[in-house]
Amino acid sequence: MNARLPFGEDGGFPPGTPLAERMRPTSLAEVVGQPALVGDDGVLRRLVERGELPSLIFWGPPGSGKTTLARVLAHACNAEFVSFSAVLSGVKEARAVMESARRLRAGTGRRTVLFVDEVHRFNKAQQDAFLPFVEKGDIVLLGATTENPSFELNAALLSRVKVYVLDPLGDDQVRTLLDRALGDGERGLGALGLQVREGALNEIVRLAGGDARVAYNLLEVSAETAGRAGWISIEVVRQVAQRRLAKYDKEGEEHYNLISALHKSIRNSDVDASLYWLGRMLEGGGDPRFIARRLLRVASEDVGMADPRALEQAAAAAHAVEHVGMPECALALAQAAVYLALSPKSNALYVAYGRVQRAVAEKPPYPVPLQIRNAPTRLMRELGYGEGYVYAHDTEEKVADMECLPRELAGEKFFAPTEEGWERRIRERMAEILARRRHPGGKSEP
Numbered sequence: 001m002n003a004r005l006p007f008g009e010d011g012g013f014p015p016g017t018p019l020a021e022r023m024r025p026t027s028l029a030e031v032v033g034q035p036a037l038v039g040d041d042g043v044l045r046r047l048v049e050r051g052e053l054p055s056l057i058f059w060g061p062p063g064s065g066k067t068t069l070a071r072v073l074a075h076a077c078n079a080e081f082v083s084f085s086a087v088l089s090g091v092k093e094a095r096a097v098m099e100s101a102r103r104l105r106a107g108t109g110r111r112t113v114l115f116v117d118e119v120h121r122f123n124k125a126q127q128d129a130f131l132p133f134v135e136k137g138d139i140v141l142l143g144a145t146t147e148n149p150s151f152e153l154n155a156a157l158l159s160r161v162k163v164y165v166l167d168p169l170g171d172d173q174v175r176t177l178l179d180r181a182l183g184d185g186e187r188g189l190g191a192l193g194l195q196v197r198e199g200a201l202n203e204i205v206r207l208a209g210g211d212a213r214v215a216y217n218l219l220e221v222s223a224e225t226a227g228r229a230g231w232i233s234i235e236v237v238r239q240v241a242q243r244r245l246a247k248y249d250k251e252g253e254e255h256y257n258l259i260s261a262l263h264k265s266i267r268n269s270d271v272d273a274s275l276y277w278l279g280r281m282l283e284g285g286g287d288p289r290f291i292a293r294r295l296l297r298v299a300s301e302d303v304g305m306a307d308p309r310a311l312e313q314a315a316a317a318a319h320a321v322e323h324v325g326m327p328e329c330a331l332a333l334a335q336a337a338v339y340l341a342l343s344p345k346s347n348a349l350y351v352a353y354g355r356v357q358r359a360v361a362e363k364p365p366y367p368v369p370l371q372i373r374n375a376p377t378r379l380m381r382e383l384g385y386g387e388g389y390v391y392a393h394d395t396e397e398k399v400a401d402m403e404c405l406p407r408e409l410a411g412e413k414f415f416a417p418t419e420e421g422w423e424r425r426i427r428e429r430m431a432e433i434l435a436r437r438r439h440p441g442g443k444s445e446p
Contacts, residue, residue, distance in 0.1 A: 013187070020216035022187040023180065024068050031072065032180075032212075033173045034065060034166055043164070044069065048076045053111075055134050055141040057119065057149050057158075060166025062257070063211030066144035067117065069166075074113035079140065080104060083115045094129055102138040112139050119143030120152035121256075127157045134160050146257065168210030175205050177212055178219055189219070193229040203237045258286070259294055266295075266341045267302045274341045275334060282330050292318035295336050303340060304349035306421035313339045344421030352415035359409070366406030397436040 013022050025031045028038045028045055037044045047053060053073055058066040067083075074081040082097055094114075101112035114130075116122070133139045134157075141161060145152060149163050169177075178201050181188040204222070208215035221240045222232045258281050265273035281291055295314040303310040313336045320332035375386035390400035403410050417423035417430065 018217070019181060019188065019220040020213045023177070023184070023216060025072060026075065028072055028076065031065065031068065032176050033169045034069070037069070037164060037166070044073065048073065051077065053077045053079065053113070053140050055139075055161040057143040057145060057153070057161050057163045058166055059145050059147075059149055059163055061146060061168050061210065063208070063213040063215075064166040064168055065212065066166060067115065070113065070115040070142040070144065073142065074115070074140075077113075078110070080110060080112040081115065082112060083117065085117050094126070098130070098133040098139055102133065102136075105138050111137070114139045114141055116141065116143045118145060118256075120145040120147040120149070124154045127154050131156055131160065169212055170210070171205050174208055174210065174212060174215045175201060178204060178215060181216065181219060189223050192223060194223055194226060195229070195231045197231055197233040199234050200232045200237050203234045207237070207241050255286070258284075259291070262291070262337070263294060263298055263302075266298050266337060267345065269341050269345065271338055271341045274337045278334060278337050282326070282333070288321045288326055288329055288333060289318075291333055292321045292336075295333065295340060298340050301350045302345055302347060303343045304346045304423075305417060305426055306344040306346035306348075306423045308422060310340055310343045344423075346418045346420045346423050348415060348417050348423060355414045359412070359414075363408070366408050369403060369406060371402060372404055399433055399436040401437050 028048060031038045034042075036042055039045065056073075058069060060066055071081060080101070082101070084094065084097060094116075097112075097114060101114065104110055104112055119127075130139075130141055134141050143153075143161070149158060182194065182196065183190050185191040200222075201219075204215055204218045207218060218237060218240060219232075222236050223230075225236050225240055226232050258277055262274060262277040262281065265277055278291065282288060292314070296311070296318060299311040299314040317329075317332040317336035321329045324332070370384045371386065371388035371390075373380075373385040375381045380386075388402070390402050392398050392400045405412060415430075417427040419427070
């Protein structure tokens with residue numbers, strides 16, 4: 001039995017509006033948690049009392065109140081509120097919003113609060129697009145992120161905002177939110193006549209883990225399961241949790257949290273954690289092709305030449321995904337994840353390619369040395385193409401004493417293998433090649 005009220009007729013919300021959205025606080029007085037920010041002497045409360053609202057970044061875990069605080073602050077300061085997702089939108093859309101904000105301020109003096117969810121997902125160029133509008137005061141930028149801003153935001157933007165850290169909600173605070181939702185007959189579930197058995201709410205609090213959104217969702221689905229005037233018990237909560245906790249928003253924040261957990265567990269050689277996070281994604285309906293692509297990346301970024309077979313394992317798993325599909329391909333992905341987790345680790349290849357990228361971006365496009373250019377025509381040979389080329393197979397050492405980098409980069413070293421796994425042998429092989437190049441035939445350089 002569906003216990004949802006027809007919000008829109010009674011409560012002012014469109015039908016189907018989630019409980020978490022209906023119960024979102026509309027003032028600082030309704031906010032639960034974050035006392036250092038919104039308490040009697042909280043920094044955000046003092047800003048509101050003074051009528052000030054600088055650009056801010058809220059850094060905290062999911063469900064800690066980042067979006068809520070942004071909305072409340074905008075409302076308290078009588079500002080236009082525009083919500084913007086860094087996952088779903090780009091610079092073009094952001095510029096349109098900011099230009100509209102500039103016109104609004106010029107015409108009415110009213111400022112616009114631009115709330116950017118998951119602001120860390122913007123790259124440097126996208127973040128730079130905000131700077132002129134923030135500096136002129138046309139917008140107040142309120143960003144939300146679950147990642148450390150020191151690493152994810154560029155220095156120019158970070159220097160123009162204040163960063164406030166939000167903590168996960170405590171158990172008592174989550175319980176307060178649940179009690180409030182059960183007692184509210186307009187926005188919450190109070191009109192449903194629900195009965196709650198002992199321990200049920202504590203079970204929701206435990207499962208929520210400090211995330212208000214998870215707590216509201218569990219309560220709402222439990223209410224739907226119980227029906228009007230029904231009983232919410234521990235058994236009902238666990239039944240609901242078993243159906244939904246494996247699920248996750250495949251387009252939103254939790255999707256990226258889970259793939260990050262899988263990647264970092266493999267990098268840290270934690271087999272059990274790697275399998276767990278893989279299972280969380282697959283059993284929650286995650287796209288196995290997306291996971292396979294990440295495992296291919298892990299094989300090169302975190303294992304690399306320490307075990308070249310790691311890429312083969314990841315590629316084989318990706319092949320299985322395409323030709324077998326779910327649920328059968330889950331074991332192939334699990335095999336690849338375990339292999340990658342157990343492999344020796346090296347990011348030498350990742351670092352080397354980063355050096356190459358910087359060299360390509362920061363230095364001129366140096367010409368290809370004449371000695372390694374192809375010379376298929378007479379004119380090209382007359383111009384010196386191929387002059388000085390030495391065919392490696394014609395040398396005793398199978399290594400020609402010939403520079404293959406542009407003259408301006410001669411001697412540059414991009415790849416520096418470690419002592420891990422196969423890279424130790426590769427390091428020895430590179431030293432051997434260098435010695436052969438410098439001392440062909442075992443003779444010293446003139």
